[in-house]
Amino acid sequence: MRGGRRGGGSCRATPRLREAQRVSGRRARCGSNDTVYWLCATGAAHWYPQRIDRKVQGYGCSVCSRRRLVLRVNDLATTDPLLVTEWHDHLNVPKRPEFMLAGIDRHWWKCAFGHVKQQSVPNRRKSRGCTGCEPEDRILN
Ligand SMILES: [Zn+2]
Ligand SMILES: [Zn+2]
Incomplete structure (x- = not known):
């Protein structure tokens, strides 16, 4: 568990944060406001940009929730x-x-x-x- 080594943070390496680290290719922290691209958890081919801190808070796919228009997906x-x-x-x-x-x-x-x-x-x-x-x-x- 390399996530626990740093310690001291106000949050732990949740599955979402681990996903952020994998997607962003760097040491994402749960408070980071970096925007990275995410793949929809439903298995649909929805890539959407979202801030890491928002994702850790539990924000979902912006294509599924229709905040983001994708031609031939949710138009x-x-x-x-x-x-x-x-x-x-x-x-x-x-x-x-x-x-x-x-x-x-x-x-x-x-x-x-x-x-x-x-x-x-x-x-x-x-x-x-x-x-x-x-x-x-x-x-x-
Ligand atoms: Zn989606
Ligand atoms: Zn009519």
């Missing part, structure tokens, strides 16, 4: 491919589902029956599609 077109077929191309300009996270902003949607509605992605998911349509006609059903 709206990838996470909600059915919903975005009703994305309103003109009214949402310049926003494109490929270049944004789901978020809570309201966007314009147009269903196959021509209803135009403004809804956030979470609300659109909850209603399973267009609120102007009968429930059985909604795109997620």
